[in-house]
Amino acid sequence: xxSRKPRAERARMVSDTPLRMQRAEQIDSLDGGRxxxxxxxxxxxxxxxxxxxxxxxxxxxxxxxxxxxxxxxxKSSKMIHGGLRYIEQGNLPLVRHSLLERQRLRKxxxxxxxxxxxxxxxxxxxxxxxxxxxxxxxxxxxTYDLAGGWREGVLHQKxxxxxxxxxxxxxxxxxxxxxxxxxxARADDARLTLALAxxxxxxxxxxxxxxxxxxxxxxxxxxxxxIVEVGGRxxxxxxxxxxxxxxxxxxxxxxxxxxxxxxxxxPAKGVHIAVPWTKIRNDCTxxxxxxxxxxxxxxxxxxxxAYLGTTDEDYDGDLDDVNCTREEMDFLLDGARTALNIxxxxxxxxxxxxGCRPLVAPPGGKTIEVKRNHEIRTDPDGLVTVVGGKxxxxxxxxxQTVDAAQKVLGENRRCRTKNAHLLGAAGxxxxxxxxxxxxxxxxxxxYGTEARFVTDILAEDPSLNTPIVEGLPYLEAEVVYxxxxxMARSVDDILSRRTRSRxxxxxxxxxxxxxxxxxxxxxxxxxxxxxxxxxxSYRNQTAHExxxxxxxx
Numbered sequence: 001x002x003s004r005k006p007r008a009e010r011a012r013m014v015s016d017t018p019l020r021m022q023r024a025e026q027i028d029s030l031d032g033g034r035x036x037x038x039x040x041x042x043x044x045x046x047x048x049x050x051x052x053x054x055x056x057x058x059x060x061x062x063x064x065x066x067x068x069x070x071x072x073x074x075k076s077s078k079m080i081h082g083g084l085r086y087i088e089q090g091n092l093p094l095v096r097h098s099l100l101e102r103q104r105l106r107k108x109x110x111x112x113x114x115x116x117x118x119x120x121x122x123x124x125x126x127x128x129x130x131x132x133x134x135x136x137x138x139x140x141x142x143t144y145d146l147a148g149g150w151r152e153g154v155l156h157q158k159x160x161x162x163x164x165x166x167x168x169x170x171x172x173x174x175x176x177x178x179x180x181x182x183x184x185a186r187a188d189d190a191r192l193t194l195a196l197a198x199x200x201x202x203x204x205x206x207x208x209x210x211x212x213x214x215x216x217x218x219x220x221x222x223x224x225x226x227i228v229e230v231g232g233r234x235x236x237x238x239x240x241x242x243x244x245x246x247x248x249x250x251x252x253x254x255x256x257x258x259x260x261x262x263x264x265x266x267p268a269k270g271v272h273i274a275v276p277w278t279k280i281r282n283d284c285t286x287x288x289x290x291x292x293x294x295x296x297x298x299x300x301x302x303x304x305x306a307y308l309g310t311t312d313e314d315y316d317g318d319l320d321d322v323n324c325t326r327e328e329m330d331f332l333l334d335g336a337r338t339a340l341n342i343x344x345x346x347x348x349x350x351x352x353x354x355g356c357r358p359l360v361a362p363p364g365g366k367t368i369e370v371k372r373n374h375e376i377r378t379d380p381d382g383l384v385t386v387v388g389g390k391x392x393x394x395x396x397x398x399x400q401t402v403d404a405a406q407k408v409l410g411e412n413r414r415c416r417t418k419n420a421h422l423l424g425a426a427g428x429x430x431x432x433x434x435x436x437x438x439x440x441x442x443x444x445x446x447y448g449t450e451a452r453f454v455t456d457i458l459a460e461d462p463s464l465n466t467p468i469v470e471g472l473p474y475l476e477a478e479v480v481y482x483x484x485x486x487m488a489r490s491v492d493d494i495l496s497r498r499t500r501s502r503x504x505x506x507x508x509x510x511x512x513x514x515x516x517x518x519x520x521x522x523x524x525x526x527x528x529x530x531x532x533x534x535x536x537s538y539r540n541q542t543a544h545e546x547x548x549x550x551x552x553x
Contacts, residue, residue, distance in 0.1 A: 008529035013426035018453040018481040018485045038239040040213045043073035046245035047196035048398035056201035056413040065212035075355025081184035099148025109422045111448030116186040117284035123175045154183035168282040170340040190497040195422045215257040220474040223382040241383045241408040260379045267356035271324035272309030274350040280306045288339035324352035326551030351506035360388040369490035382408045424448025469512045474499040491534045510542045
């Protein structure tokens with residue numbers, strides 16, 4: 001029924017001023033502060049945990065050593081999905097729950113999470129599916145729909161050959177017979193994580209990036225807080241319970257006390273490469289076979305680029321330096337050339353990402369066969385650790401993590417995140433905003449109802465209506481907004497995560513680093529020396545990434 005007055009829950013999430021997130025204030029709040037819960041790790045799980053705890057009324061701090069989503073949470077497949085292959089593994093409960101959580105994200109973060117069609121071609125030979133397997137696969141899709149896919153409002157469809165080609169005209173037609181299409185969702189994972197952290201701050205949490213927890217402190221045999229390194233300073237903060245949500249970095253640091261068991265972490269590396277969309281011309285996510293392997297890859301359109309991925313292999317290297325290699329790139333390009341009528345070479349690749357999933361599993365067997373369940377454990381001293389799972393189920397993981405943390409505190413407060421909007425989502429109408437395209441569509445899909453604050457900056461200084469990187473839609477006004485209201489501290493924060501310039505146009509973004517530095521120097525009152533160091537560091541990082549991708553290292 002139409003409401004006779006504004007809805008209080010929605011109205012309180014919409015403000016006439018942007019959220020104030022001053023770094024100095026966050027540091028002052030942390031220094032010597034007393035918190036109920038301190039969360040270590042600013043990925044999607046840690047950010048959602050902080051938001052959940054803040055909504056329950058706890059005093060919370062969220063601490064990230066680098067930048068929000070700088071690890072796995074900016075380097076995922078960016079898909080919010082139930083996972084068809086988990087049905088193949090017999091893990092229907094995970095699929096059912098993931099599809100429920102998918103729809104919660106579609107509602108609670110509707111500006112960031114959009115519907116995404118998936119297309120499976122049916123080929124007469126050398127495909128993921130041939131006519132003999134198509135009927136069985138369609139039964140799998142019916143199971144998927146019934147498990148919760150129906151919540152999207154559209155069921156899977158059988159397509160003719162011409163319909164398949166209308167969605168991806170570069171498919172090789174000679175062996176193409178028909179296709180199957182079903183529906184999931186996607187999200188810019190870095191911005192989703194950032195929105196969670198900012199929403200936690202909106203509800204009262206202290207939120208800080210560039211804050212490395214070096215030690216979990218204990219008083220007697222109980223956790224008492226943390227020691228944090230921030231800007232060359234050592235800060236102490238007290239807490240009733242500490243939650244470690246550092247993902248794959250648990251392999252190298254757990255924060256656990258002596259004699260405590262730790263989860264067995266098995267990092268699984270996945271990579272994606274970005275290519276010009278005009279090479280592919282797909283309007284949905286296309287699943288393609290990879291020759292000689294019982295595997296498949298996906299190609300997803302994102303703006304004027306297409307993301308091609310992913311691999312899934314064990315990884316034992318440096319977790320702070322995960323990159324797509326030449327061998328992995330060639331593997332993905334070979335798959336694309338086999339399935340599509342395209343002329344694509346390594347020199348066409350615009351950018352790449354490499355990240356590691358935190359699998360909770362012992363060594364042995366294929367990583368792709370490991371179930372994506374999560375694990376939460378509470379040590380006798382009160383340290384809570386959460387690891388595993390996937391992007392789609394992060395809200396539920398956070399709920400269970402806070403449930404475990406409040407047991408340590410002796411509290412029992414109800415979770416409130418099932419229907420809790422993220423900043424920018426309340427009152428956002430995705431169809432209306434994006435229907436006519438243009439600047440409103442671009443900003444709406446990134447900021448939701450908060451897009452007005454970016455246009456306020458443009459109104460004050462129209463010269464900032466200039467692209468940061470040639471060929472990409474991100475504007476200089478967005479750099480200013482990120483510095484003022486999104487705790488961006490560096491050139492890399494802007495080009496890698498506040499925008500996705502690094503993967504969409506790696507080399508061009510390096511050329512733009514100096515201008516980004518100029519804008520940050522003014523907004524953050526940084527010295528020319530500091531900015532020069534940031535620009536040099538970013539250019540060195542992108543050169544290193546390119547060298548590994550092209551096989552020069």
